[in-house]
Amino acid sequence: MSNRKKRLVIVDDEPDLLLLLQKVLEKKCGCRVDIARSGAEALTLVTEEPADVILTDVNMPHMSGFQLLENIKKLDETITILVMSAYGTIEVAVQALKQGAYDFFEKPFDNTEIVRVVQRAFERTELLRENKALQRYLTRVDQSSEFIGSSPALMKAVALLNRLGQGDATVLIRGESGTGKEVAARTIHARSSRAGRRMITVNCPALPEQILESELFGYSKGAFTGADRNKDGLFLEADGSTILLDEIADIPIGLQTKLLRVLQEKEIQPLGQTRTFKVDVRVLASTNQNLEAKIARGEFREDLYYRLNVMSVTLPSLARMREDIPLLARHFLARYGAEYQRPDLEMSPDALQSLMSREWRGNVRELQNVINRTVFLAPGPLITAADLLCAEGQGAGSEKAPECVFDELRELSYKEAKAQVVGRFAMAYLGHCLQLSGGNISAAAKASGMERQAFQRLMRRYDLKGDDYKSP
Secondary structure, eight states: TTSOOOOOEEOOSSSSHHHHHHHHHHHHOEEEEEESSSSSHHHHHHHSOSSSEEEEEEESSSSSSOOOHHHHHHTTTTTTEEEEEEEEEEEHHHHHHTTTTTTESSSOOHHHHHOOOOHHHHHHHHHHHHHHHHHHHHSSSSSTOOOOOOOOHHHHHHHHHHHHHOOOOOEEEEEESSOOOOHHHHHHHHHTTTTOOEEEEEGGGGOOOOHHHHHHHOOOTTTTTOOOOEEEEEEHHTTTTTEEEEEEGOOOOOHHHHHHHHHHHHOOOOOOSOEEEEEOOOEEEEESOHHHHHTTTTTSOOOHHHTTTTEEOOOGGGGHHHHHHHHHHHHOOOOOHHHHTTTTOOOOOHHHHHHHHHOOOHHHHHHHHHHHHHHHHOOSEEOOOOHHHHHOSSSOOOOOOHHHHHHHHHTTTTTOOOOOHHHHHHHHHHHHHHHHHTTOOHHHHHHHHHOOHHHHHHHHHOOGGGGGGGGO
């Protein structure tokens, strides 16, 4: 919610209750609390200045809490609304939730409970607004780039890719594994005058030397055993377009010599042919290795290096664009949520914090894979840090789990760390029981060995709802 202090508006026609709640929630939630004695006054407050959470009574003169809720939703659907009433019937609670309230309280209520729910309400508002910001960003982002993020390191790299696309020089794309080197190549190609034709990508390490040579340059019938017809190579296929030599450092020395000729003479010689063929191909090459070190060891031709390194771009690691992690996480969450038909998934603040604190040696690709597995495996609609650990095979029974958990909790006091670990376990365990029972609370309680009432109390404490686990 940027650097603005979180704002809560409490609406009730009981002055004493307003002042009591204002005092308690300002102190415990660290937020700004404004009070209103009617629905109309609350609407004025929210219209004049943005609010994050509204806590409103139901029974008020002139405008009920339900009418206020309806008006607030029209004004700003990201504001989280909590409803309270001295007439706490099931019907009132159900109506409040159906109209879009986040939670319902019966007066008199427990101060500890209302503080906890208000804090969760602030977190929900922040998540909703960040998701809306992501959607706005994704509608603005240049689709020919495919990169997601706005960090200075990424923006600098993308700007250079856009400029490189406007020329026709050979480009060496460098970066750690998982930083998006193929995406960078597609960005350059999409910006170029060759964009109307398909870019050809060659995975150099995937093929043995002889097969790679025949794939790149083609062959004539009878050139080798099994060559029963003429075959155009990938360079001919890329004529008039762009070819990406992915992980160029792994090309064998013998093939490097033939590749050098293509770059120098702009012509190829298929296997079994005595003549050469001119090709108009823009060459892009990528690597995650230290080519200079390979040259020093005699594993890479220096003259080929200079032919490839006419222009170069180095993609930033995820460690250098850490501020983009929430944006990337939500992008992949939306992508895989749609793929697995789980569009209502949200990511909790503790899950985002866990992602932010990771080292990410595999960069964006590793982050993408973690979100993919988590979306598929998460038991409930709210993804937690515990869900991320489980999706990575680092949950119960894993030798890595204690170290991972300790890294996240080492800065907390024993009491705070214990509360977080117990909370994560409880949410994961309860969610697993509900998932197995299809949202049937009685069955889930029985499977856990708890009484239904005790199970429900824990569900309320961790904001779990049986309906979220029912099959569609």
